[in-house]
Amino acid sequence: MKIKVAVLGYGNLGKGIEKEIINFPDMELVRIFTRETEEELENYINKLDVLFLCVGSATDLPKAINRWGKLFNTVDSYDNHKNMEAHLSMVKKIAETHKKTIITATGWDPGLFSIMRVLFESVLPKAKAYTFWGKGISQGHSQAIRNIEGVVDAVQYTIPKRQAVVEVKRGLQKQFSKFETHKRVCYVVVDVGDPKEQIEKEIKQIPNYFEGSDVEVNFITQKELDKKHKKLSQKGLVFIKNKNVGSAEFKLDLKSNPRFTASVMLAYARACHKMHEQKQFGVYTVFDIPIGLLVKKPSVDKL
């Protein structure tokens, strides 16, 4: 019996699951639901093992979990770090009340990078694990710019600063500021006649996202943006060093950020299904799930 899955949301991530599921032969994609066909999910109760929630993290995802988490086991890639605690307790209540298994905040960060931070600091205590993102486009930061009035389109590259990486690799246990670790380079398309200086100022003041960061804003045309800045690649690094014992490093170099995130979600869907069969109801993150549940059956050969 294959694991029956469906997807809600047909953006880059939903498309990623559609593409990557071929590499998960123990799963069957029953259907993809868009915003327009979402209502029809009602007809699939008891017909799905796992529902992938591939809608926007900021507002759509909480709504989707609130509605569909009562009816289906779900896997998502919620990534709003700031709101994580409230999110988890909201989802916990839903999952426990309705006896569902919900795996939230998978993907690579949160997700694999979270695993590495906790693993690294547990086996090399006294040292701190540092995370660097990029060079690559941050969807969240790009969206934050697009939300500004007068902005037609925007892309934001996160770029780790060489100096900070070098210091971390040397084993410095330093408290870096946002400004020291990453540079944020923005490409922005504005309506004709809109005041660029004003928009640049607004971008640099967006709290959480840009305030206090090293931000460069470039105004370009939509044509140039579409041509040069719609790549899906992304990179990242988690690094730890204890000078007496040693260092550990985890690096990702992604050609397609959404396809990789989709793959991670597919692997965690296996865990979701198995855990639900074991009556493990509730909300789970990558911290709670043994790696062995991500494969059909872990092989002793891999030990």
Next chain:
Amino acid sequence: MKIKVAVLGYGNLGKGIEKEIINFPDMELVRIFTRETEEELENYINKLDVLFLCVGSATDLPKAINRWGKLFNTVDSYDNHKNMEAHLSMVKKIAETHKKTIITATGWDPGLFSIMRVLFESVLPKAKAYTFWGKGISQGHSQAIRNIEGVVDAVQYTIPKRQAVVEVKRGLQKQFSKFETHKRVCYVVVDVGDPKEQIEKEIKQIPNYFEGSDVEVNFITQKELDKKHKKLSQKGLVFIKNKNVGSAEFKLDLKSNPRFTASVMLAYARACHKMHEQKQFGVYTVFDIPIGLLVKKPSVDKL
């Protein structure tokens, strides 16, 4: 209440636990038992939460588990890949019969590297995860040489071959031979008058360890060996690449192999204790244990 632990075996690994436990303030080292005082462990029944088995993997460890696994929860770094399956079923029986929690084969390989192999192949299926060891001394291979008659002392460096690493990083999904992936450089001290040619031939024919490998044998004096080749550093790499989606990489650069292995065992002792409190009896490997159990309490901040 601190987690009460003890150590059996006072070689490099046992000493590593003695050194590193200071970084695990939730644990208390009750006592270290050597071969001479091993008997006295009988007096510690119900007085320990976890016993670290730091005796030799090849023959002493199975004996120690057979005896002490019936009386204590244990954590070890068993590393005999070839015999893993039989080992696990032997230990499973002991742990289940005596309601103990036994975590076996922790450390970095098996251990963290095993986690990465399974994790990488689950999130980037279709690709194969490759492991490279070194440059560093392999204790198992060094011991295999020392077992030859006429050998007084020996050290074996495992060195990854650049060409293989380059090919793997390029994304070649190739079936490498042992000869292609690593070079094995041996420094050997022999008794005066022993036939060096004969010993070199014997080394190169040791099954599993050296047969089929690219082996270089150097004969040196004990003085030179002690001076130049008793370092505890080690390195290693797990790498995977799926050309369409991306690559993932995990790298260790250890100043002290035994101190790092000890740290990993200490982190897994937390899991061992928590799992036993939850009445999770049986044998567990790194595949079965959520990363969140390695810390006192996983923090939402790390997600």
